[in-house]
Amino acid sequence: MxxxxxxxxxxxxxxxxxxxxxxxxxxxxxxxxxxxxxxxxxxxxxxxxxxxxxxxxxxxxxxxxxxxxxxxxxxxxxxxxxxxxxxxxxxxxxxxxxxxxxxxxxxxxxxxxxxxxxxxxxxxxxxxxxxxxxxxxxxxxxxxxxxxxxxxxxxxxxxxxxxxxxxxxxxxxxxRQHVPAASFLDFDAGNWSPIDKPGRAAATLARVANGRERFGDRFIMPYYGAGSGLTGRCTSRPIGTITTLDRWALVRGDEMRMLSADEALAAQTFPADTLRPKQHRLTMHMAGNxxxxxxxxxxxxxxxxxx
The missing domain is CATH 3.40.50.150 (Vaccinia Virus protein VP39)
Known part of the structure; x- marks a missing residue:
């Protein structure tokens, strides 16, 4: 061997x-x-x-x-x-x-x-x-x-x-054939919050509005940086680069949440039984690297x- x-x-x-x-x-x-x-x-x-x-x-x-x-x-x-x-x-x-x-x-x-x-x-x-x-x-x-x-x-x-x-x-x-982000995203799980709430950045609201216009009620978008521009991306294509910080957000109707650590690991193709820290931040840091x-x-x- x-x-x-x-x-x-x-x-x-x-x-x-x-x-x-x-x-x-x-x-x-x-x-x-x-x-x-x-x-x-x-x-x-x-x-x-x-x-x-x-x-x-x-x-x-x-x-x-x-x-x-x-x-x-x-x-x-x-x-x-x-x-x-x-x-x-x-x-x-x-x-x-x-x-x-x-x-x-x-x-x-x-x-x-x-x-x-x-x-x-x-x-x-x-x-x-x-x-x-x-x-x-x-x-x-x-x-x-x-x-x-x-x-x-x-x-x-x-x-x-x-x-x-x-x-x-x-x-x-x-x-190889591209694998869609939908293969690992779970829109029925996670901690969601209202999109329209006090303190939500205008740039975020603009991304959501543009994403809805292009992709409907369910899509992913960069929460900061240029990412996929102002419109995000549909779930039928691969997600963008996983970084060491919380970069990607999921939009579901009038709610949104950040990509979970387990989803980030799946996007990186780590198996579901991978042992990792309980702390979200630590897992995201190691996943992104x-x-x-x-x-x-x-x-x-x-x-x-x-x-």
Whole structure:
């Protein structure tokens, strides 16, 4: 059986996808104790470490065939903005160097690195790429909308395929039929509140009015930001990107509610039995940062088929 390690493991999107693809995840790490706690709960057979991977002792990490990594994306994402000289963003971007350190020590056959497409705009990306290549790896970038892999969510992400091959390995990722948001939304559950109530923002009321005009009495809409513009979207298509905050609202007649944590996890393709914190905010944070397990599974399966 193929073995793997999972860097910046979070709630375990890569690990769940790997397991579904028949890969055994031997070791997983994250710097946040809450993430390690819940990754451990869902993957009890995996060895866990809670640490800053800049200080990782790679000799203590088991040998593996495949390295999986999702370095922090906040310093690259347009959604959070990025300013030169921002120490927080500089620190988050630098997490990608842990991938190089791990590759240098263990030299696995392959690695898969997931991030936002803006990762390649990072000023140090050419240096990072040169370091990976100096270790004997070819790098094949794939920009993928996870909806095309069967995830019920439009989520455009970069998957870098690193292989010890003579040429970059471009994967054959078959486009799947899009899965509608209706597959996981429950309009008969949740805590609803009147749309027309004191304090409701004018921008929200405008989105509701425009959404009703286009989609009728039931639809989803972005509660903040540009999202799907001012009109929201119908439930017969995938939802927009799940973020770490409460972004999506459901409208039902004269009522509305925010997307539940369970619905957010379902939109990410985590199974219903996934163990998670009781706190909505913590679950949304981890869900928004995760690799959709189904997307991870499809990419891993394509890599194994091509190897």
């Amino acid at each position: 193929t073995t793997a390690i999972d860097l910046f493991a979070g709630l375990g999107g890569w690990s769940r996808g790997a397991r579904n693809a028949g890969v055994r995840v031997l070791w997983a790490a994250n710097h946040w104790p809450v993430a390690v706690e819940w990754h451990s709960a869902n993957h009890p057979d995996t060895q866990h470490v809670c640490q800053d991977l800049h200080q990782a002792r790679w000799e203590q990490v088991p040998a593996h065939d495949l390295l999986l990594a999702s370095p922090c994306c906040q310093g690259h994402s347009k959604a959070r903005g990025k300013k030169s000289g921002n120490p927080q963003h500089d620190a988050s971007r630098s997490t990608a160097w842990a991938v190089v350190s791990a590759l240098e020590f263990h030299r696995p056959a392959a690695a898969l690195v997931e991030n936002v497409p803006e990762f390649t705009d990072w000023a140090l990306y050419p240096a990072w790429l040169a370091a990976v290549r100096a270790l004997g790896y070819q790098v094949a970038p794939h920009v993928v909308d996870c909806a095309d892999l069967g995830v019920p969510q439009h989520r455009v992400r970069l998957f870098l395929v690193l292989t010890r091959s003579k040429a970059p390995l471009m994967l054959e990722l078959h486009q 995760a690799v959709p397990p189904l997307a991870g599974q499809r990419v891993i399966e394509a890599l194994m088929a091509a190897a």
